[in-house]
Amino acid sequence: MTTQRPDWIDRWARRGPWLVLAYVAALAALRLWLSPHLEVDEAHFVGQTDLRMAYGNSHPPLYNWLMHVALALTGGAWAPAAAAVKFPLLAAFHLLTWDAARRLGGSRAALGALAASAFLPQIVWMSALTLTHSVLVLASAAAVVHAGALLALRPPERRHPRLWLWFGAAMALGAMSKYSFALFLGPYLAALWMGRETRGIIADRRVAISAAVFAVLAGPSLIAASLQMRQSTARMSKLFSTEGATSGLDLPGIGLDGFLSLLQAGAAWAGPALIVWWLARRGAAPAPAFPDRRADAYVQALGRTMLASLAVFAAIVLAGDMHRVRERYLTPALAALPVWLAAARPLDAPRLRALARLAAFAYVMALVGVAGVTTFSAHRLAYPYDALAAQIAERANVEGAVIVGARHVDGANLALALQRRGLDVRAAEAPWPGQPEPAGRQVLVWEGRGPRPASLRDRRAAEGPPFVVSAPLANRSGAVAAFSVEIVPPAGHVR
Structure with missing residues (x-):
């Protein structure tokens, strides 16, 4: 089943990368214009830009290394260095998400993925205002989704070695960005194995290239983390915090309050986009079939990945009698949501047009919001x-x-x-x-x-x-x- 696509969808989808770059450049310029000081997450790196394999407070080394390079290039200017690392990573997330969706579902999905991200607060708001490591893990998860899509859409004989190199490098970047990346990567690989059409990626002998790249790039830092478990697991103490809306529901021996907190965090992370998408699709005609069964299978694997990631996290919280899950902890588990929504639940042209306009407004309001918070509140940048x-x-x-x-x-x-x-x-x-x-x-x-x-x-x-x-x-x-x-x-x- 095919439908004619209006020219405006192709035209705006092609402009997607330029729109992303313009938006992120505006965010970076605004950030540097507003203040020469450091926000909470940016300040975390002061005193920690030496080249170690593992850092305190449960942080792998990649972001610290990037800050080390950026400081050398900016002559030790901290605010420009922080912007030079964070905003290209945010751009990388959007660009990789756009291209993965385009390859899986065409121009309609590419434009839809950019629109969907506008309704995810951790992406459109928190990443613009404060987050650092979470932006890196967003970009890393998007890189894995992108690399997997390239492999999934090609028959085995056309899977060039550079695709396997990219697949391994993307997984290594994630492992060196946040240790919670494992909550995405494990379920993702399992989901590929479970799908008949996607199992060939894991079963292909050339996946050894990816494994070797992963071991070379991420292996030393993972070994260092295992030898410094006190530092590497220090941040887990935040999961046992009894502060929060669900703290009064604690039961002995089981993390019921933590599980409810996880549901709350998941609703805050993904709820706005899911609600907007559901409203936009109400009464719509059935979505056109995927032009390629391999694309359909890969998108289904992304859906299984997100569900499995949340399920694994929930099991850990319940069994560990943990009490509080913050929204940003779910970032790697849900980073593929814009691609899945746009490709698995595509919108027809009139609805996509309306949603794209609303998304553009949301992106502009993110710029206004950053300026407003810094200008009119007791914000650390001021x-x-x-x-x-x-x-x-x-x-x-x-x-x-x-x-x-x-x-x-x-x-x-x-x-x-x-x-x-x-x-x-x-x-x-x-x-x-x-x-x-x-x-x-x-x-x-x-x-x-x-x-x-x-x-x-x-x-x-x-x-x-x-x-x-x-x-x-x-x-x-x-x-x-x-x-x-x-x-x-x-x-x-x-x-």
């Missing part, structure tokens, strides 16, 4: 870190000290501001459970005028009483940022 750093430098001798913030974003930004004043200071690493205390002189900073908070309480006695620095935020919120500061002498120092 904090007057340079003015606060100047006051700290006037009140105390901080030369050679380590800046430790109750929130790492504050300590990192203040350390960078003090460095811009020519002082030899550094920021403490982003904290993770059990991390040892720096041995040298420390400058402890926390927001507000109250006593030292719990996150800084297990420190040495201060040299003197805390003092307060304050300055208005550099935006139109009218708010004032105030921080308390204490100087802690080196370990073993006798007053």
